[in-house]
Amino acid sequence: MAGKTITRADLSEAIYREVGLSRNESAALVEMVLGEITNALSKGQPVKISSFGSFSVREKAQRVGRNLKTGEAVPILPRRVLVFRASHVLKGQVNDAGSKAQTES
Amino acid sequence: MTKSQLIQVLANSNPHLFQRDVERIVNTIFDEIAKALEAGDRVEMRGFGTFSLRRRAARTGRNPRTGDAVSVPEKSLPFFKTGKELREKLNTH
Numbered sequence: 001m002a003g004k005t006i007t008r009a010d011l012s013e014a015i016y017r018e019v020g021l022s023r024n025e026s027a028a029l030v031e032m033v034l035g036e037i038t039n040a041l042s043k044g045q046p047v048k049i050s051s052f053g054s055f056s057v058r059e060k061a062q063r064v065g066r067n068l069k070t071g072e073a074v075p076i077l078p079r080r081v082l083v084f085r086a087s088h089v090l091k092g093q094v095n096d097a098g099s100k101a102q103t104e105s
Numbered sequence: 106m107t108k109s110q111l112i113q114v115l116a117n118s119n120p121h122l123f124q125r126d127v128e129r130i131v132n133t134i135f136d137e138i139a140k141a142l143e144a145g146d147r148v149e150m151r152g153f154g155t156f157s158l159r160r161r162a163a164r165t166g167r168n169p170r171t172g173d174a175v176s177v178p179e180k181s182l183p184f185f186k187t188g189k190e191l192r193e194k195l196n197t198h
Contacts, residue, residue: 003145003146004141004144004146004147005146005147005148005149006137006138006141006146006147006148006149007148007149007150007151008150008151010137010141011133011134011137011138011150014133014134014136014137015130015133015134018129018133019126019129019130019133021126021130026130029115029119029130030134032115032118032119033111033115033130033131033134034150034153036106036111036114036115037106037111037153038153038191038194040106041191041194041195042194042195042197045106046106047106047107047111048106048107048108049107049108049111049135050107050108052108052135052138052139053183053185055185057195079195079196080195080196081187081192081195082154082185082187082191082192082195084156084183084184084185086182086183090139090142090183091182091183093139093142093143094142094143094158094181094182094183095180095181096143
């Protein structure tokens with residue numbers, strides 16, 4: 001199992017390499033892309049990235065939760081959560097890798 | 106919002122960049138994330154969220170039409186966990 005973690009820095013490095021913008025500008029663009037996605041989602045709009053996947057916002061109703069320590073009932077307020085659904089392309093990509101990793105281990 | 110709309114918005118706010126470069130930038134980001142997942146790595150963007158793989162064990166499924174038992178092999182699914190900041194932004198009406 002590979003256990004590396006890719007971060008923003010790696011994404012901006014890839015832009016620097018692929019597109020040839022300065023490192024600073026590459027980093028700024030990663031921020032802008034994430035910012036625009038955040039923006040759309042916080043307005044409740046879904047974001048669909050073809051051949052990657054889609055992000056959508058789901059409304060959760062209020063429900064009764066419980067404080068596990070004291071056992072008392074606490075209301076969990078209605079809230080919005082984000083759901084990501086991977087596209088078939090991405091699912092396929094990941095599974096070719098998954099079966100390989102399985103045979104390697 | 107679709108990917109092409111995202112590209113359009115970014116192109117408008119970055120008039121010094123060619124549209125085709127903006128396109129490459131957006132594609133590069135998603136390609137890198139996909140490549141990382143393909144390699145079994147995770148992608149963590151603080152404040153936004155983390156992409157990782159979740160394993161699904163092999164199971165015996167059924168053909169819904171015939172009812173025959175079929176074995177479904179183990180597989181991995183991409184999973185996204187929303188970051189704290191993004192989660193908070195979703196809930197500031």
